[in-house]
Amino acid sequence: MAALAALTGCTSAAAAPGRPTVVIGAKQFTEQWIIGELYKQALTDAGYDVELKSNIGSTNIIDGALTSGQIDLYPEYTGVILQVLAEAKSVPTNAADTFNEAKKFQETRGLTLLKPTPFQNRNAVAVKPAFAKEHGLKTISDLKKAGHVVFGEYPDNLEGALGYHDMVKSYGLNDTELKTLNIGLQYTALDHGQVDAADVFTTDPQLAKGGYKILEDTKGYYGFQNVAPVVHRDVLKEQGPGFAKVLNRVDALLTDQAVREMNRAVDTVRLAPSEVADRFLRANHVT
Template structure:
């Protein structure tokens, strides 16, 4: 293991170790593959991240790298702690999340590229960097049933005030925080709204059954392709721009060589919104495993 990585791993704080206790076996050991250390890839705890993590692992393995994948690491703050403490070496993150959640930047950039550049500049100050972003964005959005939108004349998030009392489904990790329910209702003045905590994916059934009137969803959710839900326009730009880019330690890129980054860039360049929505559908609806879906996609695009 190189000196920079050895020092970085040695500096992992006690707090990070406590927070990451569930990550049994985390951390990269030296590999015999070309004398390069094993690269540990992290992923958050939802479908899209599992698929992208599998793509990174499978394509890099095919390219001759020794890699390990750690799924379900947790929220943005937890996975960022895993990265900065050296428990993982890279993970895919959303550009706006970096600015709004990690950098705590209250100013929302006016373009996706500006969001990426500012997110990258923030990471560069921490000894990290970012590879090129994906064409697709996965933004949070507010969804309602079409009949509810028509009844109350809803087109924007702010229009929810027209509907009177609104029950709002939000996943537990996003009730508070920069992109969470609490800040959303403040931004739009939604004073007659009550939150209901539901795990990711359950909000659609809640909408269908009338248990809630509005819900936080992701724009790449496969359920949205059916046309059974109306997305309200985020006219105040609360959710920002959310392309995905790998966040990685600079010394990892130096150790692994230019082909390492080039492999990840090839994958990310293929990830359009339509492609990702179908990939998510293959896991959530067709019930294939993320590993199967990733493999089929990489094979179809000549990466395996």
């Protein structure tokens, strides 16, 4: 992966005096750790004084940290903003409208969204290939063919427009048993037969190995999940226009392939998120 090539020769700019320290937050899984490091390192190199707090917790927990002033910004998924925070009863049918509605909601709270990433990390339903073959599964609705199905779902995604309960209702999965699992544990649960199907993310590096089958979302149920920094508007004013430009430059580089490879570098190759972020930024001439 070219983005993870070992490059050298970067020197960081000195932090400008008089600007407050910006505290970046990140949720408790690999992709968020990496994006948090990308933001921190790019901003630090551009001369901003930055602190990163990773592993904060679920959407509601990190949103509480943001609104209470414990952090100043964090990367969030546009569909999650509408589903979990705005508690929307329905979500838009395209990425642009999803972003615009999410930004509109955040601006009612003294926050805003910067530009979204090209990549999106959508939810999907995965099963083991043998289970799919046994029951003839190609789509989510085909799970009805398997009879009683134990479904692994993470706690943040039970309710709301993209949540488990509405998904089951939408697809008519009347014989489905819920098993709640923290993000990252669903693959082990599938491998050990603890669940028959599970909610996964489309940028998970585990999916590249061919050991899992994604069932087609024929209803387009799971919506759109581009990432955008959620930030206090007063922080943008304090830091000046160059601050948003740095973050926008980083996010513009985050394609599906780039994010999958960085996730793989952490989860499979076992590099530290900070090292992966550093190599990516250097390879793309950001730092």
